[in-house]
Amino acid sequence: MHTFPAPDGTPLAYHVAGAGAPLVCLPGGPMRDSGYLGELGGLAEAGVRVVRLDLRGTGASGVPADPASYRWDRQVADVEALRVQLGLERLRLLGHSAGAALATLYAARHPERVESLVLVTPGAETVGGEVTAADRLETARLREGEEWFPAAYAALEAITAGGATEADWEAAAPFSHGRWDGTARALRASGPAQRNAEAAAVYFGDADGGEPDGGADDGTSPAAVRDALARFGGRVLLLAGEFDVASPPRTVLASADAYPRAETVVLPGAGHFPWNDDPKGFTAAVTGFLAS
Template sequence: MPDFSAPDGTRLAHHLRGSGEPLVVLPGGPMRASGYLGDLGGLDAHRQLVLLDLRGTGQSAVPADPATYRCDRLVDDVEALRLHLGLERMDLLAHSAGGSLAMLYAARYPERLSRLALITATPWALGLPATAEQRRAAARLRASEPWFPQAFPAFEAWLSGSGDFDPVFLPFFYGRWDDTARAHADREEDETNDDAADVYGADGAYDPAATRAALTRVAAPVLVLAGEADGGPSPALARRTAEAFPKAELAVQPGAGHYPWLDDAEWFTRRVTAFFSGQGQGQGQGSDD
């Protein structure tokens, strides 16, 4: 398990999977250990995945200053990883909440990116949280599922603020609620640093106007991949993320939820590999949807 030192001295771990050209991967959660990403549906057969455990998660050390869990503060850790790997420019993939970290990195270090893939990325950094109605609309697409009658009222209560997060509605985050999805969901609590997650989006973490302005200078091609059945972000919200970049393409994976590599590994791997090999659309605001 390789490790390196962040600028403040915190020891950070990263995990290598596969071989070939390195692809740096930022996990979501927020603040979930990178293990939940697995091999990203077999993407490690095409690239060497460099999976970063953000500070205080997985095998990375807990920092002396908890304020450094804030998303904008974590940009320094991503840049330290690039330097540790000896890369002049890097391909970067980020999932979910990690997408906001990747956007802040792109805004600060646009010249250090070769290509960027944002996978079901939460665009908090752009001032675009998923709305309750977007999540409800996606949830209603699952009305024929056997678990829906029990899950939807609890989901509604959570969205309205009248109920707590309830594992009964976890199926809404997966395109297929099968044994693989259940096992994946069961790991989340043990893999997430809740205290760090509370700090990730704290006051001052995001400056959407400044980030939007900076992203107009990103010359690297960007893939924004959404799940057709995901409510956070919905495909429509993912399109708005793509619009923040000069050279972005939108792909909507059929039937996928928030973890698309679990729902259809072949589709996911084929689309992401094509993008990083330069075979994506690459014509501005392209779309597969």
């Protein structure tokens, strides 16, 4: 583990595995300890130096004095501070899920500092996309042959209808994974302890710390992000999982037009954590993109 100060003095931690050119990795959750990323399906053994940042208030990083600094746009400065700490002119940057939003906003604000961008099961909302209930349910029905499907699908219907209970979220958990096995169950069980719930509530909030208001005045609105990305010359990989109900492939692929130099990959049989579902396929897709 290594530490460095954020611009506001908050101590931040990052973890390094493997050798070779660095790939800075931003976790999702939002606001989950980066430990859940592990070595990202074997990237660290495939000639990639995996650099995982613990976002402020998570993992080994410190808690900031100002809770409003948990906002995703405020944390762009933390990523820039890490670039300086690593002594890199340009970053190869990976973001997973909500971390993909942070990675995208960093590229929009610092286009000259990003060599390439890998967005793993990203949300489409950052660039104005929309995930509908129909998208999620259609993706879920690909799993009809699974023994857990009936109860999980009923729970997902309740979630998409807006009337979910905690039990519904738990019952629908298998849809986040390509295989509902021991590894997936362990990842699910570790989530609450690894996630900073207070910070997660602020992450996508508005400038006053409340609910999102569209970001029209702070550069985080989809229109503002798209406009900034139009000037981004780096290469982008958008990686989706065939079975991912959180970021269905249709919506991930549709968001590619926001990036001037985008490539897309859909990993068969993978869910929201594709490096666990198909480590070899995930590693091949990412290393192939980085090397091309």
